[in-house]
Amino acid sequence: MTPAPMTCGPTPVLSLDRVPEPAERDAVAVRLAEIACAAGVILRRYELGGCRHHLKEDGSPTSQADLAAEAQIVAALAExxxxxxxxxxETAAEAAPAALFFLVDPLDGTKDFLKGTGEYTVNIALVSGERPVAAALAAPALGRVWAAGDRAVEAPIVEGVPGAFTPVAARPVPAEGMTALVSRSHGEAADEACLAALPIGRRRGVSSALKFGLLACGEGDVYVRCGPTMEWDTAAGDHVLTQAGGRLVGPDGAPFGYGRRPGQYRNGPFAAFGDPAYAARAVLPATSPKRA
Known part of the structure; x- marks a missing residue:
């Protein structure tokens, strides 16, 4: 039987002393998708109209668009x-997590946003007990948004809001081998070492957390990142992929835990697979190299 499309029921009330029930998580995810798409409208205005930017202390770019989109997301979540x-x-990276908290990247892939490639995303995840329980991943320029609560779905973005959601599923590795989704602007020797241990049939250049959405709907098979990333880069995509049947693992072979404030919310190396049967074959270094 084909699963029914996800629809938005009443938005559940969230509190710090209660874990959202599985039946509530889909409705939370739909609301997160709405918020992400609304932020995407802001990003599109800057993308098409020009955008001032500068480099942060770590050398990564930030822009007017990042700040405006984040302000909209934070206000919508608070409301x-x-x-x-x-x-x-951009604005709350030093805040402390709680039993329930949101991780937000208002513009993942700022370099590609500034270049006009369209391969950037808005990432929002709700975390409970160190794991995401609801998430949205929007690609505004591509007109696609993924969401996951108890299951993973995708919708077109229509005039700045999600259209009809339909279920997605990661695929088994095809006979011709894996399609590796590789970064256009990052790369480490350790990434190549991990990919060398896998049956890679082709490579596809893709930027930002868009890779997670493509894995979740069967448009790729593996994404390896040994360079430094932050929790807000991966939490939403991790949950979408996991609920679509895939898996993200770290060097120990276990899923990521989120809320690592002592580590300033930094991730270690990871490999994300559409087909979880291959997760045990990931060969990852213990730590990521530090940013120069």
Whole structure:
């Protein structure tokens, strides 16, 4: 039987002393998708109209668009779920997590945004007990948004809002081998070493957390990243992929835990697979190299 499309029921009330029930998580995910798409409208205005930017202390770019989109997301989350902390890349990266908290990247792939490639995303995840339980991943320029609560779905973005959601599923590795989704602007020797241990049939250049959405809907098979990333880069995509049947693992072969404030929310190396049967074959270094 074909699963029914996801629809938005009443938005659940969230509180720090209660884990959202599985039946509530889809509705949370749909609301997160709405918020992400609204932020995407802001990003599109800057993308098409020019955008001032500068480099942060770590050498990565930030822009007017990042800040405007983040302000919109944080305000929408506070209005919908007051009292739930938000850990956001640009303005709240030093905030402390709680039993329930949001991780937000208002513009993942700023370099590609500034270049006009369209391969950037808005990432929002709700984390409970160190793991995401609801998430949205929007690609505004591509007109696609993924969401996941208890299951993973995708919708077109229509005039700045999600259209009809339909279920997605990661695929088994095809006979011709894996399609590796590789970064256009990052790369480490360790990435290549991990890919060399896998049956790679072709490579596809893709930027930002868009890779997670493509893995979740069967448009790729593996994404390896040994260079430094932050929790807000991966949490939403991790959950979408996991609920679509895939898996993200770290060097120990276990899923990531989120809320690592002592580590300033930094991730270690990871490999994301559409087909979880291959996760045990990931050969990853213990730590990521530090940014120069």
């Amino acid at each position: 919908t779920w007051p009292g739930i902390p938000v850990i956001a890349e």
